[in-house]
Amino acid sequence: MLYMILKKCFFLLLFFTSLIYSQTNYLSPENRKLFADYLYNQDDYLRAFDEYRIYLQTFENDTVKLKIGQMLIDMKRYSEAEDYLKMLFWGSLFSEEAKLNYYLIKYKTLLPRDFRSFTGQRLYYPEKYNIYVKKLEQISYFYQSYGNPDSTIMFETFNDDSLAFRKVKEFYYRKYYPEKKSVHWAAGLSAVIPGLGKIYTKNYSDGVTAFIVNGLCAYLAYSNFNAKHLTRGWIFTGLSALFYGGNIYGSIASANIFNAKLSLDLSEEISNFFSDKNFYIPKF
Amino acid sequence: MNKFILILLCFVIHGTVKAQKLKEVADSLYLAENYFDAVTEYKRLLFFYNDEKNKHYANFMIGNCYKQGAKYDEAIEYFSKSLLYASLDEEIFNTKILLFRVNLLRRTTQNAEQLLKEIENDYRFNDSANTINYWKGWLCIFNDKFKDAVYYFGKAGSNNELKLICENTQKQLYSLTKAKIFSYFLPGLGQFYTGEYLSGFLSLSWVVLSGYLTIDAFVSERVFDGIVLGDLLFLRFYGGNIQNTEKFVIEKNNSIINRTLKNLQENYKGIKP
Numbered sequence: 001m002l003y004m005i006l007k008k009c010f011f012l013l014l015f016f017t018s019l020i021y022s023q024t025n026y027l028s029p030e031n032r033k034l035f036a037d038y039l040y041n042q043d044d045y046l047r048a049f050d051e052y053r054i055y056l057q058t059f060e061n062d063t064v065k066l067k068i069g070q071m072l073i074d075m076k077r078y079s080e081a082e083d084y085l086k087m088l089f090w091g092s093l094f095s096e097e098a099k100l101n102y103y104l105i106k107y108k109t110l111l112p113r114d115f116r117s118f119t120g121q122r123l124y125y126p127e128k129y130n131i132y133v134k135k136l137e138q139i140s141y142f143y144q145s146y147g148n149p150d151s152t153i154m155f156e157t158f159n160d161d162s163l164a165f166r167k168v169k170e171f172y173y174r175k176y177y178p179e180k181k182s183v184h185w186a187a188g189l190s191a192v193i194p195g196l197g198k199i200y201t202k203n204y205s206d207g208v209t210a211f212i213v214n215g216l217c218a219y220l221a222y223s224n225f226n227a228k229h230l231t232r233g234w235i236f237t238g239l240s241a242l243f244y245g246g247n248i249y250g251s252i253a254s255a256n257i258f259n260a261k262l263s264l265d266l267s268e269e270i271s272n273f274f275s276d277k278n279f280y281i282p283k284f
Numbered sequence: 285m286n287k288f289i290l291i292l293l294c295f296v297i298h299g300t301v302k303a304q305k306l307k308e309v310a311d312s313l314y315l316a317e318n319y320f321d322a323v324t325e326y327k328r329l330l331f332f333y334n335d336e337k338n339k340h341y342a343n344f345m346i347g348n349c350y351k352q353g354a355k356y357d358e359a360i361e362y363f364s365k366s367l368l369y370a371s372l373d374e375e376i377f378n379t380k381i382l383l384f385r386v387n388l389l390r391r392t393t394q395n396a397e398q399l400l401k402e403i404e405n406d407y408r409f410n411d412s413a414n415t416i417n418y419w420k421g422w423l424c425i426f427n428d429k430f431k432d433a434v435y436y437f438g439k440a441g442s443n444n445e446l447k448l449i450c451e452n453t454q455k456q457l458y459s460l461t462k463a464k465i466f467s468y469f470l471p472g473l474g475q476f477y478t479g480e481y482l483s484g485f486l487s488l489s490w491v492v493l494s495g496y497l498t499i500d501a502f503v504s505e506r507v508f509d510g511i512v513l514g515d516l517l518f519l520r521f522y523g524g525n526i527q528n529t530e531k532f533v534i535e536k537n538n539s540i541i542n543r544t545l546k547n548l549q550e551n552y553k554g555i556k557p
Contacts, residue, residue: 026306026332038331047324220512232501232509239516 029058036064045071062092066284069101078105089124097284099126103133104281112140113147131157135280138168142270148176164280167273174266181255190251194244197251201258210247217243303333310345319349340369344379351382356390373408384419385557388426396423414440421446422557425548428541430454445552453544458533467529471522474529478536487525494518 025031036051049071052064065084072081082105088098102124107115116137119125126133138157141149151172158164181201190197195211198204221236274280310325326342326349343366350359363383370376380403387396400423403409404416417440424433430450437447458478467474471491475484494517501510548556 026302026328031332035328035331039327044327047327050324216512220509224506224509227506229504229506229509232497232506232513235497235513236509 029055033059033061033064040067040071045075049075062088062094065092066094066097066101069098070283073101073105073108078109081105094284096126096128099124100129100132100281102126103136104279107136107140107279112144115140131160132281139274139279142171142175142274161280164277171266171270171273175270178259178262178266180259180262183252183255183259186251186255187248190248194247197248198254201251201254203254203258206250206254210243210250214240214243214247303329303338306333307338307341310342314345314349317352319353323349336369336371340366340371340375340379343369344375344382347382347386351386351389354389356386359386360390377403377409377412381415381419388422388557391426393423393426396426418555421450425450425545426557428537430457430544446548446554449544449548449552453540456540457537460530460533460537463529463533464526467526471525474526475532478529478532480532483528483532487521487528490521491518491525494521 026035032051033055036048036055039045039048039051049068052068055061056064056068065087069081069085069088072078072084082102085098085102085105088094089102092098103119103126106118110118119133119137134157138149138154141147141154149172154172155165155169158168186197186200188197189200190210193211194214195207195209198207198210217236217240221233221240224230224233224236306325306329310322310329313319313322313325323346326346329338330342343362347359347362347366350356350362360383363379363386367376367379367383370379380399384396384399384403387393387399400416400419403412409416417436421433421436421440424430424436430453433450434447434454437450463474463477466477467487470488472484472486472488475481475487494513498510498514498518501507501513
């Protein structure tokens with residue numbers, strides 16, 4: 001008898017479990033959150049954001065709000081990110097983290113000087129993460145073309161990380177003391193000895209070619225005039241003048257290209273380095 | 285025991301019905317061309333009902349959504365995932381053909397060719413020779429080989445429209461070899477062949493003038509002058525004339541091919557990549 005009752009109870013339990021399972025709604029807020037987490041891990045922020053947003057209509061969850069803020073920053077939707085982060089500024093466990101991300105938004109949206117003056121106001125300042133804001137301030141100097149930051153402060157800020165310290169030091173010297181080539185000097189050198197300006201700008205093969213072609217044409221012009229072959233003399237004179245002018249112009253262009261490349265390469269390197277490190281802002 | 289099996293069946297059927305419902309929602313979004321939401325629902329299907337059959341189907345459909353949205357890298361990623369879970373020959377064939385088509389659209393034609401070779405060498409798809417030839421024809425179109433495309437569309441049968449289009453295009457195309465040979469023998473003639481008369485005339489004039497100056501130098505026994513003039517002027521203009529011909533042929537052919545592709549895109553009603 002007892003065995004029969006137990007057996008019935010077991011089947012009843014199994015039945016209700018199956019019933020509950022079958023009624024599991026994949027659009028319930030809990031399931032939406034689970035699904036959003038899955039999308040978030042796949043870096044599908046756009047869809048994760050939609051799912052989290054619907055989840056937040058039912059539940060309050062600060063972790064989700066912070067996650068949304070960070071996702072929106074990654075998607076460059078800064079004003080929306082600000083709205084979500086501001087919800088956490090007061091009475092949340094993640095208040096400081098939200099404020100730090102708010103400063104990251106300011107860093108990304110303001111001009112370098114404006115960003116530093118904003119941090120000076122200390123509005124919603126994340127005291128706990130003071131060092132990260134300081135790092136942002138120092139990084140911002142690399143994105144402006146004027147002024148010269150205090151190198152001691154800059155290096156000290158990154159003292160806690162040997163790679164960052166080394167890179168910041170390298171970027172500092174390359175930005176503020178670049179080994180540029182003088183355009184006038186390149187032109188002058190090419191005017192005196194054709195091709196020398198190009199060699200000065202490290203364009204060796206062009207320099208040697210310019211020297212040979214100029215020398216050859218000038219010699220042939222001289223030789224033809226000497227031999228009274230006036231037509232060919234004038235043709236070679238024309239060619240010489242063309243190559244000589246081209247060699248000076250080319251040296252100026254080569255110096256300009258060298259300097260532009262120096263600056264562009266550095267900007268790209270700085271940008272890639274700090275972006276890869278998320279500007280030294282931790283992801284929470 | 286029977287009751288136990290019955291309840292377990294209940295359990296499984298309920299889950300399958302739910303997955304089916306989710307699939308229907310996703311499919312309706314796909315059919316309504318709402319690809320963004322369709323991808324979300326297919327991903328939801330993958331997340332909640334993660335069995336092999338759904339994995340193949342959902343990944344396949346996500347790939348299709350991305351293909352429709354011209355996000356070819358993502359489409360290839362999901363079609364490749366889908367291929368991993370394909371169990372039936374038909375599923376494998378369809379997924380590989382779609383991978384091939386996306387590669388065509390992405391202009392990674394070497395990958396597309398490799399995929400088509402794989403399909404062709406697979407004995408399971410021996411019955412699909414016509415389909416394979418049809419896509420080989422398209423591969424040739426994307427590789428600018430219209431003559432070969434005519435051959436493959438002919439082999440595929442029942443594709444007279446495509447065959448005719450390719451034949452017409454082939455007739456319009458300029459032969460690069462012919463144009464270059466013309467320019468080798470008579471500078472400027474290659475440009476005349478492509479209808480660029482002014483350029484052809486200028487080329488001819490420069491080559492004649494520089495040739496005259498070079499010969500004149502040799503005749504005056506100024507050998508070194510002749511060599512330099514020949515190198516700096518004559519060869520420069522003679523070589524330039526051939527390069528110029530090549531450039532015109534490529535330009536004109538590109539314009540003809542682009543016109544054909546545009547026509548295919550807008551007016552051809554059959555299956556396209």
